[in-house]
């Protein structure tokens with residue numbers, strides 16, 4: 001821009017000097033006419049001289065004009081170059097803007113897809129949390145008694161494990177000795193039987209009113225003896241499991257928790 005202003009000033013200066021030259025020329029012409037009047041004697045000669053002078057002057061003017069035209073041309077070229085430079089810069093800026101706009105659009109697309117992914121994960125987490133809170137929790141762990149020997153009896157009796165240490169979900173009932181499945185699922189059940197006498201020790205396992213397991217041991221002497229067994233059972237809601245002491249059998253428990261019954265829901269179905 002400074003170049004342009006400089007050139008403009010230069011141009012103005014040139015125009016000014018041209019005008020001055022013109023004025024001078026006219027003055028000279030006036031002087032010549034005056035001279036012609038006062039000295040008519042060598043009029044033809046002087047006229048020729050004056051014409052030559054005028055021609056020379058006109059040529060000078062023409063040269064000055066040509067120079068001006070050349071300067072103008074240069075100036076115009078400069079302006080054109082500057083203009084095209086600016087256009088190029090503008091084009092570059094425009095393409096940069098387009099690039100930025102595209103990048104912005106890309107980012108927005110990515111952002112919205114991340115947002116929808118986030119929403120999906122959130123709803124998945126909500127669902128899992130709901131499932132987790134709604135999932136029934138079932139686990140129990142009991143021991144038989146602090147009283148020592150149970151049995152022998154004349155009939156089979158359901159064992160009421162009276163020391164309830166864990167009973168999440170209250171599926172085990174110490175008043176009846178029944179474990180009742182609250183939901184359809186797969187359950188893990190385990191029991192340990194202790195004997196401390198000479199004779200038979202053992203239990204039946206009942207599912208509802210059906211015997212599903214009989215574990216028995218003959219004891220030769222009055223020393224502590226144990227066995228443990230377990231079952232993984234698919235149960236419907238309301239199905240119950242209990243341990244039954246066969247008639248004439250004896251099992252043993254005291255404060256040391258020798259005879260236990262436990263179970264838990266592995267997963268619902």
Ligand SMILES: *[C@@H]1O[C@H](CO)[C@@H](O)[C@H](O)[C@H]1NC(C)=O
Nearest residue numbers: 148149196197221222223224
């Ligand atoms: C259990 O067996 C042990 C070892 O034979 C014996 O010392 C103990 O007296 C028995 N307990 C009872 C309550 O009989």
Ligand SMILES: *[C@@H]1O[C@H](CO)[C@@H](O)[C@H](O)[C@H]1NC(C)=O
Nearest residue numbers: 143163164165254255256257
């Ligand atoms: C029997 O089990 C309960 C529960 O685990 C425990 O608090 C108690 O101390 C146990 N008794 C003995 C003698 O270990």
